[in-house]
Amino acid sequence: MTAQGEDILAYLDAAITARxxxxxxVGFNTIQAxxxxxxxxLLVLRRGPISRTGYDMEGxxxxxxxxxxxxxxxxxxxxxxxxxDLYTITKRLAEHANDADTVDLIDAARKNLRALxxxxxxxxxxxxxxxxxxx
Numbered sequence: 560m561t562a563q564g565e566d567i568l569a570y571l572d573a574a575i576t577a578r579x580x581x582x583x584x585v586g587f588n589t590i591q592a593x594x595x596x597x598x599x600x601l602l603v604l605r606r607g608p609i610s611r612t613g614y615d616m617e618g619x620x621x622x623x624x625x626x627x628x629x630x631x632x633x634x635x636x637x638x639x640x641x642x643x644d645l646y647t648i649t650k651r652l653a654e655h656a657n658d659a660d661t662v663d664l665i666d667a668a669r670k671n672l673r674a675l676x677x678x679x680x681x682x683x684x685x686x687x688x689x690x691x692x693x694x
Contacts, residue, residue: 566690567679567680567683567688567690568643568647568679570683570686570688571639571643571679571682571683571686571688572643574683574686574687574688575636575639575640575643575686578632578636579632579633579636581632582629582630582632582633582636583629583633585604585629586606587604587605587606587611587628587629588605588606588607588628588629588630589604589605589606589628589629589630590602590603590604590605590613590624590625590628590629591603591605591625591628592618592621592622592624592625594618595615596615598617598618599615599616599617599618599621600615600616600617600618600621600622601613601614601615601621602614602616602621602624602625639682642675642678642679642682643679643682645675646672646675646676646678646679649668649671649672649675650672650675652665652668653665653668653669653672
């Protein structure tokens with residue numbers, strides 16, 4: 560990735576940060592969908608020992624909301640950041656290491672860098688990267 564590659568990294572950082580901030584702003588860690596009446600479900604919001612009953616909504620929507628509760632969003636954000644970090648570390652190694660003792664490691668890093676570039680692009684697509692179809 561070139562300078563445009565830096566753009567995608569900045570984009571990912573901003574997109575992941577926005578999701579982290581939104582998840583943290585909810586004020587609850589977990590959301591569960593429990594059966595209610597006539598196929599609807601209630602959301603149960605929990606933070607430690609505190610729980611609150613949320614809204615009555617259509618079952619599949621409630622299940623979707625529960626699967627994307629703040630705790631799971633934060634876990635996915637952390638995993639995505641680790642993928643970006645792996646790319647960044649590999650890129651630095653491939654570009655800047657010149658020690659003769661690490662030639663095999665550098666060659667492996669350069670090969671892995673191409674694969675990691677694809678991973679970063681795919682990850683950015685999931686966050687709505689506007690340049691995803693252009694690359």
